[in-house]
Amino acid sequence: MDQRSSVDDRVIVVAPSGHDAGNTAQVLRSDGIAVQICPDLEAACVEARTGAGAFLITQESLNTRSLKHLLILLEEQPPWSDIPLILLASGYEPGAPGFASIKALGNSSAVTVLDRPLRVVTLLSAVKTSLHARRRQYQVRDLLQQRESILADLRDRAATLESSQLELMLAKEEIARHASELEQTVTERTAKLRETIAQLEAFSYSISHDMRGPLRAMQQYSQILLEDYEKRMPAEAADYLGRIFRGAHRLDRLIQDVLTYSRAARVAIPIAPVDVDKLVRDIIQQYPAFQPPKAQVQIVLPLPRVLGNEASLTQCISNLIDNAVKFSRPGETPKVRVYPGDSNGRIQICIEDNGIGIAPENQERIFNIFERVHHDREYEGTGIGLSIVKKTIERMGGDVGVESSIGRGSKFWIKLQCANGEL
Amino acid sequence: MTILLVEDSADDVFFMKRALKFAGTSASIQVAEDGQVAIDYLSGEGAFSNRAEFPLPTLILLDLRMPRVPGFEVLKWLRKKEAFSCLPVVILSSSREESDIRKAYSLGANSFLVKTGDSNLLVAMVKTLVEYWLKYNETPASCIETPA
Numbered sequence: 001m002d003q004r005s006s007v008d009d010r011v012i013v014v015a016p017s018g019h020d021a022g023n024t025a026q027v028l029r030s031d032g033i034a035v036q037i038c039p040d041l042e043a044a045c046v047e048a049r050t051g052a053g054a055f056l057i058t059q060e061s062l063n064t065r066s067l068k069h070l071l072i073l074l075e076e077q078p079p080w081s082d083i084p085l086i087l088l089a090s091g092y093e094p095g096a097p098g099f100a101s102i103k104a105l106g107n108s109s110a111v112t113v114l115d116r117p118l119r120v121v122t123l124l125s126a127v128k129t130s131l132h133a134r135r136r137q138y139q140v141r142d143l144l145q146q147r148e149s150i151l152a153d154l155r156d157r158a159a160t161l162e163s164s165q166l167e168l169m170l171a172k173e174e175i176a177r178h179a180s181e182l183e184q185t186v187t188e189r190t191a192k193l194r195e196t197i198a199q200l201e202a203f204s205y206s207i208s209h210d211m212r213g214p215l216r217a218m219q220q221y222s223q224i225l226l227e228d229y230e231k232r233m234p235a236e237a238a239d240y241l242g243r244i245f246r247g248a249h250r251l252d253r254l255i256q257d258v259l260t261y262s263r264a265a266r267v268a269i270p271i272a273p274v275d276v277d278k279l280v281r282d283i284i285q286q287y288p289a290f291q292p293p294k295a296q297v298q299i300v301l302p303l304p305r306v307l308g309n310e311a312s313l314t315q316c317i318s319n320l321i322d323n324a325v326k327f328s329r330p331g332e333t334p335k336v337r338v339y340p341g342d343s344n345g346r347i348q349i350c351i352e353d354n355g356i357g358i359a360p361e362n363q364e365r366i367f368n369i370f371e372r373v374h375h376d377r378e379y380e381g382t383g384i385g386l387s388i389v390k391k392t393i394e395r396m397g398g399d400v401g402v403e404s405s406i407g408r409g410s411k412f413w414i415k416l417q418c419a420n421g422e423l
Numbered sequence: 424m425t426i427l428l429v430e431d432s433a434d435d436v437f438f439m440k441r442a443l444k445f446a447g448t449s450a451s452i453q454v455a456e457d458g459q460v461a462i463d464y465l466s467g468e469g470a471f472s473n474r475a476e477f478p479l480p481t482l483i484l485l486d487l488r489m490p491r492v493p494g495f496e497v498l499k500w501l502r503k504k505e506a507f508s509c510l511p512v513v514i515l516s517s518s519r520e521e522s523d524i525r526k527a528y529s530l531g532a533n534s535f536l537v538k539t540g541d542s543n544l545l546v547a548m549v550k551t552l553v554e555y556w557l558k559y560n561e562t563p564a565s566c567i568e569t570p571a
Contacts, residue, residue: 208518209488209517209518210488212517212540213434215540216538216540217432217434217438218540219541219542220541220542227542249540252540263521
């Protein structure tokens with residue numbers, strides 16, 4: 001910067017006739033002004049290209065050739081620059097040699113003409129004024145540079161922004177493409193799933209219609225045979241017929257339970273407030289197996305209303321009471337208590353029995369389809385009842401569970417949303 | 424009184440006839456072994472034109488799954504015919520599929536019964552059925568409205 005400013009602030013003195021240059025340089029230097037002496041204007045122009053605060057030119061150094069160099073230099077200045085020229089003339093007046101050239105210069109640049117002889121103070125004052133003006137130009141130059149760097153920075157940022165926008169646009173396109181692919185996949189899968197469900201429905205429709213027909217025939221013919229001809233056939237034959245009947249009956253129940261399960265898994269279950277108290281009373285009233293002397297099923301405390309599906313809930317609670325009554329100790333009257341509980345704002349309905357209980361290791365698997373703990377000859381069943389309960393309760397947004405230990409009865413519970421009293 | 428049993432399964436025809444006998448009804452039973460035969464019977468096509476031998480029924484027991492013309496088509500046909508538009512139709516089906524039950528009622532069935540494999544239960548069911556539809560239930564003498 002120091003180097004630069006000394007070059008920028010120096011006065012280039014052009015004086016071909018020795019003495020003048022030396023004297024002038026001395027005067028300027030004594031006042032703290034940097035000076036560069038050049039023997040002719042051509043050399044001065046070369047020197048000025050590395051930096052100059054002002055030119056001090058003697059009239060003698062001006063001729064057609066040197067003037068041309070100077071004009072080129074002036075012409076090639078950057079826009080901010082207008083290098084001051086101080087011309088030391090001798091008899092500067094129209095008609096004097098070089099007057100026309102100087103006048104021409106004055107039209108296109110900042111020329112100060114000092115007529116010799118001149119006083120030191122005049123020279124210093126003119127040089128300082130010129131340097132002062134030159135410094136102003138440097139300030140303009142600096143501002144322009146600053147502006148240029150700010151503009152460059154802005155252009156950079158604009159370019160960066162533009163490229164970010166481009167990246168963003170590409171990313172958006174990419175996302176849109178993925179989204180549309182995903183949508184298409186979902187559409188295809190949904191269609192496939194629908195097709196599968198439709199096939200499954202057709203399958204279970206066919207089972208419920210066509211497979212049960214022959215079974216009904218087996219059941220009824222064996223039953224009719226027993227009723228009409230039992231007295232005329234050997235006991236062994238009657239026993240076999242009984243087995244055919246029970247086998248067909250059991251298979252029919254199995255088919256019905258599987259159908260109920262698959263229906264619970266696929267058919268929409270509309271949810272509405274359900275009066276559980278009335279529902280349980282109706283169930284008890286409907287099944288003689290849930291009434292004395294076969295069993296004692298009691299609602300211990302009034303049961304609240306829940307959000308569920310009445311038909312599905314009837315099936316679930318019937319299944320649970322049926323299990324509670326079925327898994328009793330031989331010779332003992334089943335006692336079943338039904339009562340409500342509260343569980344984190346949800347309603348718990350408990351069905352508690354005095355039966356044989358369930359070992360801890362079996363308590364989870366009994367809810368899986370086809371899982372059974374007992375042989376059919378001990379406790380009849382298809383192994384589907386509890387899985388229907390679980391599937392149905394879950395589809396109503398609820399939970400089902402059991403607490404039990406061997407020999408101490410079981411407590412099955414279902415949890416459903418409270419209906420908040422609206423019905 | 425005549426009951427028209429529309430049923431393709433010979434077994435189910437046998438069980439139904441037996442149950443009707445046990446139910447002690449005096450109504451005569453006519454059997455159509457599929458939906459097309461039922462439509463021919465009701466229209467009096469061919470031999471069925473002899474109404475002394477093939478009288479118009481007071482009650483139809485209709486199976487759903489049958490070859491040629493299934494039960495739902497018979498039901499549609501019946502309800503379109505003015506003469507049979509209010510003839511009582513009881514569906515007898517193997518299925519308790521919700522969609523079947525809904526469709527049956529929406530097509531104008533009067534009742535929907537699921538076939539049972541228990542012959543005692545079937546007798547009880549048929550007894551109730553006959554008692555209700557042939558004894559207590561009232562139907563118009565003619566479904567065709569005649570100007571007063």
